[in-house]
Amino acid sequence: MTARPTLLASGFLLVLAGCGDPAPTPPAGGPVPESASTPAAPVAAVEPAANEGTEPSTDTACAVEIEGNDLMQFNRDAIAVPATCERFTITLRHTGQMPVATMGHNVVITRESDMPAVAADGVGAGLDAGYLKPGDDRILAHxxxxGGGAITSVTFPSAKLKEGGPYVFFCSFPGHAPMMNGRIALE
Known part of the structure; x- marks a missing residue:
């Protein structure tokens, strides 16, 4: 009977080994490692689309907060953008504890038909590029x-959602897009 738990533990360790070198997990009730609680440094190669030089919207009707966790889940599967908003802000709160290199999350907006290719091309771009191909014009905003405990946001012109949809939001970290996605539409 001890072979089964040992086999399961070995399989779990192999899965973790495939994810890279994760940061040590704090003891229950202990502090979150610094790398998991501070936002990632801005990436020079990939700037958030349509967010340069703008402040997040202060109009709560033109903003939404979503959460992503260590189980590769967003807490919502749809975002309605009011047609009265010129700009819209999505704030992502990573409620998990794992560091960005192990379980990073972001919000990327594309046409639904572009999502698989954008996610695939992002894998090749790597962690330093936020798993987004630099200069990819299929990305409307991101x-x-x-990592865990951090917050990020993106503000973009709502007009980007007027033609050519349907549109989706998703996480571009490798393997996350199939589970961490939802529809976003101008209403």
């Missing part, structure tokens, strides 16, 4: 990639 936030920075952050």
């Amino acid at each position: 936030s920075d990639l952050v």
